[in-house]
Amino acid sequence: MTKSVDQTVMKEMNRSLALDLVRFHGPLSRTQIAQESGLNKATITALINELLAEGYVKEVGRGHSYAGRRPVLLAFEAGAGYVLGIDIGVSHIHFALTDLSARTMVDGQVAMPDNSQVSTVLDVCVQAIDECVRKVHDADLKLRGVGVAVPGLVDYQTGTVLNAPNLGWRDIPLRSLLEDRLRLPVFVDNEANVGALAEKLFGQAKTLSDFIYISAGMGIGTGIVMNGQLLRGVSGIAGEYGHTVIDLQGPKCRCGNRGCLEVYASVRALLERYEKATGRAVDFHTFRAAFLAGDEAARECVQGVASYLAIGILHMLHALNPSAIILGNELGMISDWLIPPIVQFLQARSLTATHAAIDVRASALGYDSGIIGAAALAIDQHFKGAVHTRAPLR
Ligand SMILES: [Zn+2]
Known part of the structure; x- marks a missing residue:
């Protein structure tokens, strides 16, 4: 049985295809866009006219031609709008x-308020965003939306933080709380998921369709991309490798269980090891x-943490068979020393030569992957048309 596809949906898909070609592969001519997309020239001309009128695409001179007129080249106009990214971390909140x-046009960070109480965090966010916007000095700033990265389980469809053990947050409707205050479309997701999105759109994973981004900060999260899409699971909370139990009798984790991977392989674990060894916090x-x-x-301490991180990665390889592992967040900043022992461990322990040859690399976005990820989430949702299906808030 064939389904007829709604014309509007079809047009949105074609428009998105043409725009993505210009965004990620431009400058391109109309003919090249038609060839790459498989759409006919008339459709492309109409779509490009629309995108030119909206300001998302601009003409940037002429390309090469063997015969006849040189074609006009089209490029993406990144300044056609702006987004705000908020990365809510355990110790700091970053804004961009x-x-x-x-x-990034403007960015900054503030320390997480002492009790990480939601209402205080909201006040801090609203104030910091106002400052960011003021610094741009643009009365006609086209703000398209706000992306928020949270270290915890998030129902990304409703923007509810289900459980963020490192913040002590449970069932917080963060999206609606922020939308009420900011009067802008807000999108909320787990910080490792947005980190993976940032790597896919702007970082190390532009050409990868199956990879795992590990956000190794105070906790451990993973953003899993399979077939070019974030793997969400039935309830949208896939990827909690940080809470896979590797020792039933192990120390207590903030999630309530014992012996979770993040108790051994996170920044918190690293710093606790160091304090135990040297007496210095x-x-x-x-x-x-x-x-x-x-x-x-x-x-x-780094050697010790590397071996536990390697165990976690081994589980990921055996379960999901990705083509690459990208190590991000704070531990990504010492990846030159973490990756060699991890690779050595994987070569010795993995089931097949394919697993052993896994590409483990550092994030290209480093410490900024959370904040770029939050911005990437807002950008991605904006271009997916999520804002068109919602009533404009201002
Ligand atoms: Zn846990």
Whole structure:
């Protein structure tokens, strides 16, 4: 049985196809867009006219031609709109105002309020966003939406934070709370999912369709991309590898279980190891400086954490068979030292040579993957037309 596809839906799909070609592969001529998309020239001409009128596409000179007129080239206009990204971390909240290519115009961070109470965090977000917007000095700033990254389980369709153990948040309707305050479309997702999205759109994974992004910060999250799409699972909360139990009798995790991977392989685990070994309680930046200066205890701690991270990655490879693992967030910043022992472990323990040859690489976005991810979420939703199906808020 064949289904007839609604004409409007078909047009949206074609428009999105043409725009994505210009966004990610431009500058291109109309003929090239027609060839690459498989759509006819008349359809492309009409779609491009629409995109030119809306300002998303611009003409940028002429291309090469062997005979006849040189074709007009079209490029994406990243300044046709702006989005706000909010990365809610355990210790800090980061903000950025970016263009539609996720290039940061203004950014900043504030310390997480002491009790991470939702109403206080909302106040902080609204104030910081106002400051970001003011700094741009553009009375006609076309704000398209807000993306929010949260370290926890998120129902991304409703924008509800179901459980963020590291913040002590449960069942928080963050999207509607922020929309009420900001009067802009808001999208909320897990920080590892948005990190994976950022890598796919703007980072290390542009050409990859099956990879796992590991956000290794105070906790451990994973954003899994399979067949070019985020793997969400039936309830939208797939990828909680940080809470796979690797020791039934292990230390208590913030999620309530014992012996979860993140108890052994996160930044928190690394810093606790270091404190146990040296008696010094330090933050990650101080730890990293000590490590880079050749501190022997710091080096041993990194080795220890690498082996646990490798166990986690081995589970991921055997379960999902990705083509690459991208290590991001804070531990991504010491990936030069983490990746070699991880690769060695995988080569020794994996089931097949294919698994052993896995490409483990550092995030291209480093510490910014959360905030770029949050912006990427808003950009992605904007171009997917999610805002068109909702009443404009302002
Ligand atoms: Zn846990």
